[in-house]
Amino acid sequence: MNKNSITHQQFTKIVALDIIGVSILSVPSIVIDIAKQDAWIAALLASFFGLLLAGLLYLFGRLFTGQTLIQFCQHLLGKYLGNGIALLYIFFFFIGSTTLLWDIGQFTTSSVLTDTPRLVINFTYLIIVIASVRLGVVTIARSAEILFLVFLGIYVVFSILILPQIHLENIQPVLEATTPALGQAAFILLSFTSLTLFRLLMFYPQHVPPGRATARAFLVGTLIGNGVLLVIIVLSILALGTQLSPLLAYAGHTLARVISVGQFIERIEGTMTTLWYISMLIRITLYFHCLVVGFAQVVRLSDFRVVTLPLGMIVLLFSLFIYPDFDYAAKWNREVWPLYAFTHGVLFPLLLAIVYWFRNSSLPAAEQKESPSQTS
Amino acid sequence: MKKTKIVLLLIVILTVALTGCWNRRELNDLAIVVGIGIDKKDSHYVFTVQVINQIAIQSQTKVESRAPVVTYRIETDTIFEGIRRLTTVSPRKLFFAHLRLVVLGEVLARQGIEEVVDFLVRDHEFRGDFFFIVARETTAAEVLEIITPAELIPSVSFYRTLSTSARFWAPTHSVQLAPLVTDLLTPGKNPVITGLVVVGNSPSKDSTQNVQKSAPPTQVLLFSIGLFHNGRLVAWLNEGESKGYNYIVNKISSSVAPIDGPDGQNIILEISNSTTKLRSQNQDGRPMIMIEVNTEANLGEINVPIDLKRPGALSDLERSLENKISSYIFEAIAKAKSYQTDVFGFGGVIHRADPQTWKRLQPNWDQEFVNLPVEIVARVKIKKSGDIVTPLREAIQKSKRAQ
């Protein structure tokens, strides 16, 4: 067994946790706000496109087995253009890390520890993130495996405990939402789930052996992730209703508050915060991993660990004010982020693939060199 | 090398720890708020908080002379300011997560409750599992200052009463935060809140003397349901109408229903199970609401000589209960219609069944609601007649006759 490889099971769980990521916390209210009681249809749509995207990402990743996305850019487009695209990606990873860390701080300071400075929350969380990035992808994969178990356990308990609180009539009438609303909801959902999944390209071609099992890991992971989101969205609609959910910053958290089984199992929202922190952890870690590894590869450092702490400090700083307030964040998430994610998650990879295809067909002799992986 | 790294990490953790403790509140620094009362007096708000007096309820050193709760009162111009200013009146930090009861003064309720609700939703410390109550014909402060006999803490006492009576007694309706907000927001639904009446307003109500007699001079009765329209209290339902309301919204799990026997005397039926289905039907392009009540009842108390073994006797009882239920429902709807407030969620029913029609009706729903035809179908089934079939009184008469 190769010590550096990630098993397919681990990869499945990484994909799933990564998709669930921050989405489980902040997305339900946005989606329900737009698509009302039909939000679950939007979620289904998003899962469908998510599967499609997962397949494409897998195929795209196969173009450069053994390399990362950044290396592929450099390789394919040469020093200047390649590094240019790479820098755009790194900027994206930077935005991803900082905004997610902001989300952690925002959630914690508004719902869990209200008087604690955001700096402290972000700082402590970032320490964990930096530690896992420094320990390497294999460690991240293993912790993802365990975190996934814990997550799933709490999640299932959570969903079952919610059941007594649901009102089935909340989901009626079905299909009232207009097509644009459904489309937008699905697009936003997608921008939180599969559109940004390309960060996996920063390590998966190197660490996961290619083949059918990997493709399946991609698809199964996407299915699990989207399934979890779908259930949370449905539960939010059923238990909180389409009127209350959009008002709440963190519908999932409020959902945990309404749990009351036999007047005994209640007041457990504190325990349920575990869910959000676990799901966030893998995603931020991956973003930060991509950021430092990408940076190290652009400037060609031999060891990416060197820049983890300084970059971590910058991320921490920006995470304090990246969104000036919650309204800015809400508007950004609805209006700008989906397009931004789309550019990096679909447009650029497509362009890269086209360039690759073009160069490979025009330079058949170079193929061996361009993709040493194809054969191996 | 490793050693220095570990030491550095520990230093970081300890620094954070030592400068920390931002949110820390020791248990004995807390003033546990169990009830909030909000009144409006002229143009400003009066806040009353009921806080548990920990010293008084300490089990080992029980101080009989101390009241189990303390109430603080403050007057401000805005609600937010009020809640913040409250922290200055108590030596301990007010802690709202265990709030059981929010009592709204009738004056305030009639002027609008949106602001109050907004605050309660926004602040994370309010968990939303408390009940709302309107202090009918009195102020919230009055209600919160009463000392109750059966429970040490009055708010908990009201909370319990409310949740038990909502289960065993039809005319009350418990409302928590989330449903209230939903009702306020949903087009085609208006909220209701149970009203509470203070009976026997004796001067000693706010002292422990109130609990030293087995029949406390001042008591609080839960009574009737208050109808809201656009966040404002507009009317009170009487007991029968309140029952009708609960039948419509399917909130009856158990109750008692007196029906008139042949001599005008009562036969009391115990309702063991009741489900209501609301349906919307299209009648010549106009929606109509069908209310279908299916009730199971048991014989409770029979004060009239009636031969239950006679064929049709039970079904006669069933018919008369059906009529009774229908009339409750009818009265409730009539009352709501007269105030143009759809507290039953008929609009939602139409919305779910027929979104197209709803879209047409929604802008003018209040008016449409008044003209909305409603059909009531009540079905009653008497399941058990109690352990004895024949009423005892009749059996005695019979056996005497036989002698």
Added chain:
Amino acid sequence: MMIFGIMVVAALIVAYDLPDIRKKGTRKELAFFTGLLAIACVLSAIYFLGLQLANPLDWIAFIYQPLFDHLLRDKAGFK
């Protein structure tokens, strides 16, 4: 106060990583480490002195907001 904090954090980072970098890494690693750390410290200092730092999200929004407004909101009917 916060400036002092930044200095302490920077010192901790240096104490944590510098020995390893000097032992294993090349001049380039050292340069990027110190360079980034310096940038981080300067930015933090600017922020904690109460000055406004540019928000990178605004740059992105500058490009994408019109795109959303014209393409998605007006044409596709997004809210």
Added chain:
Amino acid sequence: MVKHRRYTPPLNRNFSIIQQGTVQLPLRNNLTENIRTVQASLGNSSDLVKREVLIPAPFAVKGAILYMEGLIDDQLLNQFVLTSLLVDTPQNLPHNDGSPQQLLESIQRSALTIGKVRSFTIHTKMVRYLLEGHAILLLDQCPKGLALSIASTEFRAIEEPTNQVTIRGPRDSFTETITKNTVLIRRRLKDRHLRLEVLKVGHVSQTNVGLMYLTNIADKNIVTEIRDRLKAIQVDGILESGNLEEFLLKDGYSPFPMIYNTERPDVVCANLLEGKVAIIVDGTPFVLIAPAYFIQFLQSAEDYYEHFDITLFLRTLRYLSFFVAMLGPAIYIAITTFHQEMLPTQLLLSLTTQREGIPFPAFVEALIMEITFEILREAGVRMPRPIGQAISIVGALVIGQAAAQAGFVTPAMVIIVSITALSSFIIPAYNLAIAIRMLRFLMMVLAATLGYYGILIGLFGVLIHLCSLNPFGVPYLTSFAPMDQEAQKDTIYRAPIWSRSLRPRHTAHKNPTRQ
């Protein structure tokens, strides 16, 4: 700048003489000279016994028997050495030319009625043999000697295990003698693939360290790595297997144990069958097993002897108590000082009334109680047994009653601390229990600072740390991460033995099936 002064251990004098070559010389012909050299190199130590003998006629050769007093078995010496040499020799030995050198060889071949006899020609060896408990036979006019293995076996007998007690299961445990210990293992695994390699570790102690494994199962790389690490050890003495453990794990720090130790032969055998390597150190009854996984420390030998459903129950209990032991006070602190909304109202009321008049914050209260408890526990372990009992009574009174009544601590805190303490006793491996007890304080600090969030951060940290551990190339969290379907048959749930047909993947991939 002040240079770091390296710590150099003072060398043992005897050792340095041997090392520096004063006696690195061959044996001479002269018997007295040889004896004198030996005496000199041992510093005329008084426990060196010199017994001069004369091999009777027809040889009539002077000789001497040397041994360290107490290291050899006197009875064996009398019965099998002296008797053979002095009484039976003339009859048994062929009468040839009679040079002492040949005589020695014939004695070795035909006269001595003991098992292990080795010859040597240099002093260093002789001294070493002496110190290892051999008797030395020297003859005059002969530059060669014999080392007779008649070491005293008067050590502790095999007794019941005292630390890893089981209700059901074998009652023998290892002793301080390596030979006895290997026998205990050999007796259980009668297979030609069972290998024992003995290395000597420690310049001074010259401790025998045995490496045992099954060649057809154990991963060769792991064995080689362990052997290499053992050989690389530079130290004066190894007194307990714990010393070795630290050497084997010196390139990474973790509070968590990564080498298992046991005093039970049956546990060692079970592990050998799973492809692990046992390291037996002379002088200690604790045998090391490497590589060890995390879950192994939560398992007990009995798990495999009792019915499997009982095991499921017991292991669930252990995993639960693992977390209780680590997080008990932390969660209590977090809930009572940060998340009071999580308590049911009634409980909150009863806790608040308890806390009325307690002078310390909950964290300090917990700290006081925890430290008191740790002191008591340590005192209980170190004290002689009868006093230990008294200590536990005092402890129970002081902690349980007096402190709560005096208003130092709340009764609730007493309950929490006691439950935590009990939970830490449930963990079968003492070294894991200690690791958790230390982490508990860290968790308490985090909980007192950041509440539940702090605990989560701490748990994440611990998890990541555990995930990054790879003792001897095997993931520490094996069978959870990387997740292994087959290994689930022996984690929290132990499948019936008959259904566990596969050995652990990481250590025994060479020969994966059991049946």
